[in-house]
Amino acid sequence: MLDPQPARVRFAPSPTGRFHIGGARTALYDFLLARQTGGQFILRIEDTDRKRFVPSAEDEIIESLHWLGLDWDEGPDIGGPYSPYRQSERTDIYRQHAEELVAHGHGYYCFCTPERLSQVRQRQQKLKQPPRYDGLCRKLDIEEARGRIADGESYVIRFKTPREGSTAAVDLLRGPITVENSSLDDYILLKSDGLPVYHLAAMVDDYLMEITHVFRGSEWLPTFPLHVLIYEALNWKQPIWVHLSIFLNPSGKGKMSKRDAGVREIYVLDLKQMGYLPEGLLNWIALMGWSYDDHTEFFTLEDLIEKFSLQKLHPSPAAVDYKKLDHFNGNHIRSLTTSELVDQLRPHFEREGLIVNEEILQEITPLVQERIRTLEEAVEIAGFFFREAPEPEPSELVGKKMTIDESIEAIRRSSEVVESFTTLDVESLEEALRALAEDLGLKAGQLFGILRIAVTGQRISTPLIESMVVIGKEEVLNRIAHALEKLESYTGAT
RNA sequence: GCCCCCAUCGUCUAGGGGACUAGGACGUGGGCCUUUCAAGCCCAAAACCGGGGUUCGAAUCCCCGUGGGGGCACCA
Known part of the structure; x- marks a missing residue:
């Protein structure tokens, strides 16, 4: 089970929104592989999109991961040997690699404006052609291009995707994924603001940070061959690629999203507020896309570290099931001291x-x-x-299949029973109350129901006798007296 | 429209040619227990998307359909 090679694995979220369970699952698998192999778990922030940047997002990611217990060895907050771990602080590195690609004929400068690009796209859509860059700048003379750059013209760097042939990219769970190169675009690698796009930044960082296994969402599958092409252009050895399928809505229709029917909550910190334990949440998401055997399903984080394996990962999408979360969470609550x-x-x-x-x-x-x-x-x-003594509804103080007078009598007699104790203890109190019920010709449930409302103010509560003992004789008597008062002035009118 | 991925009970899944009259779990129905609610225990219903192949033999391999999902940005 133990992978002999220490894995270096990174979780690389972009701080553009709130941290949800999909990200948590990816982070969990990253963490598990790193811990199991004695490798490193790295947190890297992919903040190259200035427009979608959300200032509080990084904090939420960090808080969520800490709460889940997925601690990292290298990251923006703690540094590490491959620092910095925030892409916005590594812009020179990306530019350098983009230029290298150009120098070796795998990339080119492009001066097309967004306006022209959208016109091209519109035309292609009208002609029912796949929307792609038309390659206008692809054959630009390099010296001419450099001249225009020197003149201050705005530009981007694009990848010069081969026009011929096909590329096979190997995913651990699916095997080779092959596409015609012609179906790939000349993607922009470096934006006109000088910042890289994911396709460049992630590849460069994964390589430079010596990442051995890349876990990412299956939304990257379509551009996966492009990423392989970039690796090849740079002459780099590829990591092991693992694309995790997305979470579907409870209905199984469509990508999990906050607004859909049946979705309780998708954000980790909100789930925490709702009373879920990290262990419960982790157990739940671990099993969406991974399994251990045909019967084991209760796992602590320690168990997962020990039992996780890449071989048991599987590629189909999974619908979230909150009933199952409740079940796991309940089990973990019960296993707490x-x-x-x-x-x-x-x-x-x-x-x-x-x-x-x-x-x-x-x-x-x-x-x-x-x-x-x-x-x-x-x-x-x-x-x-x-809370203060409850204010029960008089109507609720009337026992099942009982009259008001009978209920009043039951409460009075109960008061006497409690009164007879020096201190309450579960065993004798229960015995005495059961005897009283019998004496009154009531079922224990009838009597207990009335007292439950009188003492707790609730229909659903912790066990009655135990609760009374905790509350103590004096206060129980107070509450019973208060209930009695209420019931005595109750006419039965609704 | 084009490209890619996926496909076992309602849901999460086991299964990787014969061990399958397809196993477990959640949920559902019923029962037991019972002072409410739970928990626990027992029982039940519930699935290999369809069609072709390959093979002595297919849930398992291949192909084609179908269904579902994802992607097609100077976002990740």
């Missing part, structure tokens, strides 16, 4: 504006651990522990 869960839970209660009593939090954590799938659910079922 109590004190770990306490720490995870605290901020979720506090975010709700609740004042968290540490002692109570400790006591209720085991109560919620078995029944929540997200941390937020703990707030739903156990928030009442940190």
